[in-house]
Amino acid sequence: MRTRLLLLTLLCPLMMMAEQKEVKSPDGRLAVKVSVENGIATYGVTYDGVEMLKPSRLGLRSSFGDYTKGLSYMSDKEEAVEKHYDISRTKTSHVDFKANRLDMTLKNEHGQQLVVTFLVANNDIAFQYTLLRQWRNDTRSIVIEEEETSFRLPDETTAFLSPQSDAMIGFAQTKPSYEEVYSADAPMVQKSLYGHGYVFPALFHVGNKGWVLISETGVTSAYVGSHLSDYDEENGYTIAYPMKEENNGIGSTSASIALPASTPWRTITVGKTLKPIVETTIPFDPLTPLYEPSQEYQPGRYTWSWLIWQDESCNYDDQVTFIDLAAKMGYEYCLVDAWWDTNIGRDKIADLSRYAQSKGVSLLLWYNSNGHANNAPQGPFDCMNTNIAREREMAWMKSIGVKGIKVDFFGGDKQQTLQLYEDILSDANKYGLQCVFHGCTLPRGWERLYPNYVASEAVLASENVFFDPNAAIREPFDLTLHPFCRNAVASMDWGGTIMNRFMSKDNKSRHPRKTTDMFEIASAITVQTSVQCMAIQPNNLKELPKVELDLMKSLPTTWDETRLIDGYPGKYVVLARRHGNQWYIAGLNGEKAIKRLTLQLPMLAGKTVSYYTDNVKGYGELKTLKVDKKGQAKVVIQPNGGIILR
Numbered sequence: 001m002r003t004r005l006l007l008l009t010l011l012c013p014l015m016m017m018a019e020q021k022e023v024k025s026p027d028g029r030l031a032v033k034v035s036v037e038n039g040i041a042t043y044g045v046t047y048d049g050v051e052m053l054k055p056s057r058l059g060l061r062s063s064f065g066d067y068t069k070g071l072s073y074m075s076d077k078e079e080a081v082e083k084h085y086d087i088s089r090t091k092t093s094h095v096d097f098k099a100n101r102l103d104m105t106l107k108n109e110h111g112q113q114l115v116v117t118f119l120v121a122n123n124d125i126a127f128q129y130t131l132l133r134q135w136r137n138d139t140r141s142i143v144i145e146e147e148e149t150s151f152r153l154p155d156e157t158t159a160f161l162s163p164q165s166d167a168m169i170g171f172a173q174t175k176p177s178y179e180e181v182y183s184a185d186a187p188m189v190q191k192s193l194y195g196h197g198y199v200f201p202a203l204f205h206v207g208n209k210g211w212v213l214i215s216e217t218g219v220t221s222a223y224v225g226s227h228l229s230d231y232d233e234e235n236g237y238t239i240a241y242p243m244k245e246e247n248n249g250i251g252s253t254s255a256s257i258a259l260p261a262s263t264p265w266r267t268i269t270v271g272k273t274l275k276p277i278v279e280t281t282i283p284f285d286p287l288t289p290l291y292e293p294s295q296e297y298q299p300g301r302y303t304w305s306w307l308i309w310q311d312e313s314c315n316y317d318d319q320v321t322f323i324d325l326a327a328k329m330g331y332e333y334c335l336v337d338a339w340w341d342t343n344i345g346r347d348k349i350a351d352l353s354r355y356a357q358s359k360g361v362s363l364l365l366w367y368n369s370n371g372h373a374n375n376a377p378q379g380p381f382d383c384m385n386t387n388i389a390r391e392r393e394m395a396w397m398k399s400i401g402v403k404g405i406k407v408d409f410f411g412g413d414k415q416q417t418l419q420l421y422e423d424i425l426s427d428a429n430k431y432g433l434q435c436v437f438h439g440c441t442l443p444r445g446w447e448r449l450y451p452n453y454v455a456s457e458a459v460l461a462s463e464n465v466f467f468d469p470n471a472a473i474r475e476p477f478d479l480t481l482h483p484f485c486r487n488a489v490a491s492m493d494w495g496g497t498i499m500n501r502f503m504s505k506d507n508k509s510r511h512p513r514k515t516t517d518m519f520e521i522a523s524a525i526t527v528q529t530s531v532q533c534m535a536i537q538p539n540n541l542k543e544l545p546k547v548e549l550d551l552m553k554s555l556p557t558t559w560d561e562t563r564l565i566d567g568y569p570g571k572y573v574v575l576a577r578r579h580g581n582q583w584y585i586a587g588l589n590g591e592k593a594i595k596r597l598t599l600q601l602p603m604l605a606g607k608t609v610s611y612y613t614d615n616v617k618g619y620g621e622l623k624t625l626k627v628d629k630k631g632q633a634k635v636v637i638q639p640n641g642g643i644i645l646r
Contacts, residue, residue, distance in 0.1 A: 021035075029122065032045055034116065043127070060144055061145045074105040075104075089454065099121040102118045114131060116129055124285070125267065126266070150236050152235065160205070160485055161182065161183050164227050167245035168248065174374045200442055201442070212268060215267050215442075216444055217287065224242055224253070224418065226239050251417070278484060288449075299531055302334055302335050302531060303322045303335070304495075307463060316351075325541070340365065349363075349400070365405055368380065368383075457493050459478075465498060466503045476590035483526055484569040487526075494533070495533050498535050507543070517618060522586040523586075551612060572637065574587040574599060583646065584645075586642070601631045604633070605630065607627050612643060618641070
């Protein structure tokens with residue numbers, strides 16, 4: 001008996017050193033195990049009992065206290081969470097979110113508390129840290145210096161990643177702007193191009209186990225935008241903060257917050273297939289809108305002269321041409337790009353806006369975010385970087401009927417830059433303006449947070465197809481990749497369904513487009529954004545078959561439901577999107593060989609549908625296709641081609 005008591009006495013300190021808690025998804029398949037052992041907090045993820053993330057670090061360091069070591073378990077609380085909300089600017093119009101929530105309270109060696117919150121839905125995880133102000137004499141204002149948060153994937157994992165660039169490089173020192181090339185199925189040990197790690201989102205193929213998508217959401221003016229470090233054999237990928245050179249070196253690389261406060265949510269989507277990756281709503285589920293819309297914002301399509309006609313087109317007459325083009329196509333908007341303030345002038349822009357409205361079209365105007373972030377020469381300047389300037393400019397835009405702005409060239413991911421995004425969005429809402437951002441960071445839940453936010457570029461987009469023949473060659477890869485990563489987490493302003501065969505105004509010179517017409521038109525469905533650029537040119541009205549023009553006139557830009565039908569990142573994708581009662585099935589082939597597929601389309605079982613495909617010359621043609629009673633349909637997608645069923 002004395003021996004037993006002695007043994008228990010010796011083991012007791014060791015038993016207190018380890019504490020574990022597991023929280024599962026409502027269906028019980030996805031599980032997160034949170035552990036505190038030897039002062040270190042970790043979490044691991046399994047799906048159907050299979051390890052998808054190995055034990056990975058939790059914790060952060062702040063000016064208030066160190067929460068990376070010497071941690072001990074205090075308490076935990078579990079509850080079921082259910083949320084139902086509507087959202088108008090992403091892949092679905094209504095979400096019924098159900099998850100199990102774990103709040104685990106830890107304390108460090110000084111008794112300072114840290115709450116780690118996990119939301120675990122059927123295929124999704126979101127987690128964040130909350131720092132508490134426990135005593136009245138506690139510091140209120142603190143700095144989050146760095147995070148220990150890591151993601152350790154199984155050894156067989158391959159990665160689909162885009163590197164974080166150096167700061168203050170590229171055109172007019174405008175990077176980083178999330179415009180680097182993605183790798184595909186790359187080994188994790190492969191170092192990033194610039195040595196700064198990788199931007200969100202990050203997609204991983206865990207061998208034959210399944211897929212993991214990692215990102216973050218809920219990043220506002222209250223924090224910095226983060227990214228992933230390079231892979232480390234011991235720690236995997238860790239959370240990295242902005243570089244000091246960003247924003248022209250001005251501002252802190254860390255986050256300044258006031259207690260009590262929470263960090264943004266890190267998100268992990270897990271699936272045996274790619275279906276949960278594409279269909280996830282976790283970027284929006286944990287969030288609540290920050291303000292009410294001042295009005296109902298109209299989705300739609302816009303014409304854009306700059307993509308092919310470039311800077312020379314920013315004159316009054318050419319913009320009239322593209323307004324007329326928008327009117328003929330039934331499009332809602334025309335984007336007037338850079339230099340309009342000097343090449344057209346404010347008085348004539350007011351005249352142009354009145355002319356557009358007479359045609360049933362509204363203007364969107366381009367602005368430089370300006371200030372000190374970079375050396376981009378395009379104007380208008382000094383209109384978006386201070387509250388006084390914005391209020392004056394936006395009041396003028398409202399008075400002449402402008403409906404939106406495209407703001408370009410931001411300075412990185414520092415908190416000061418995130419404050420500029422939020423200030424622009426908030427002020428724009430007062431004047432009924434919706435916002436698109438270019439030369440910018442990844443939007444992190446902004447469709448939910450800011451009701452007048454539309455989309456961001458944050459991708460190596462269509463303008464590169466114009467500038468670089470290699471980008472034209474790579475376009476099929478890019479647009480079959482992004483539904484599984486970049487566009488899976490946020491709206492993406494790719495910048496144009498390009499219908500010219502050659503990248504020139506005369507449609508005869510410079511390098512050719514490498515995709516078919518149906519690839520381009522179908523991409524207006526696979527690329528998700530509620531205000532879609534249709535980069536049709538005036539000459540296309542005479543050059544394109546009527547079937548293509550009629551189709552381009554009728555495509556919606558908002559969706560009530562999205563389903564992945566088939567695909568593999570960078571090779572091909574088939575998406576089903578529902579607008580009202582109408583289903584649109586869009587397929588892209590990113591490879592140089594014909595793709596023959598048998599699609600599972602239960603929503604169209606037994607129906608005869610319109611089948612848009614490519615003919616031998618790469619132009620679209622319309623056929624009919626019978627979907628059998630089991631919902632199966634056999635389709636053929638030409639090399640670098642596309643299809644649409646509806």
